[in-house]
Amino acid sequence: MDAQAFPVRQWRVPAGVPLAKLAGAVVLVALGLLLAEGDPVQLTLIGLVVAGLLGWALRDLLAPVRLALDPAGVVVAQGFAGRRLLPWATVERITVDRRPRLGLTTELLEIDAGESLHLFGRYDLGATPDEVAEALRAARPA
Structure with a gap:
């Protein structure tokens, strides 16, 4: 497929997610010192716990792109x-898994590449898994 056939797209962690993790770390430090x-x-x-939250937020800041179309x-x-x-030839399935949990429905984008399974949630992608799955399926060569 020609590289100019479709634009390269990226899905990334929304900016508010690492900020929420950093805020959570600050709140935990304050509560820890008080209580x-x-x-x-x-x-x-x-x-x-604070170190874990800071590491998780750092990953979101250093590598915000979780999925890209090439x-x-x-x-x-x-x-x-x-x-x-993951070359197109290795991608076996692109699906969205929905599961009810605690009164809410969790949606995950699943990319099955044979020997590996890659899962992405809404907060990994900055978009709904359905939207991303449709874009990936549309870009996949026939």
Whole structure:
């Protein structure tokens, strides 16, 4: 397929998501300092949770693009901030999985590449999984 046949598209984490994670870390630090009363176990647990939130937010800031459309296939996020090209020939299925949970319906975009399965939620993509699935299916060569 010609590289000019369709524009390259990207789906990324919305800007508000890492900001919410950073805000959550700040709130946890404040609550920890107010409520832990110097207890080393509580302070350690709060520190671990805050470090996890900061690492998660850092990943969103350093590598916000979770999924990209490329003429050769689909580029997915891999590891902390890496990327991996899934050639169209390896992509077996592109589906949206819906599951009711706690009164809400969770939707995940599933890209099945044979030996690997890649899952993306709304907050990974900045769009609904249905929209992204339609765009991927439309771009896939016949």
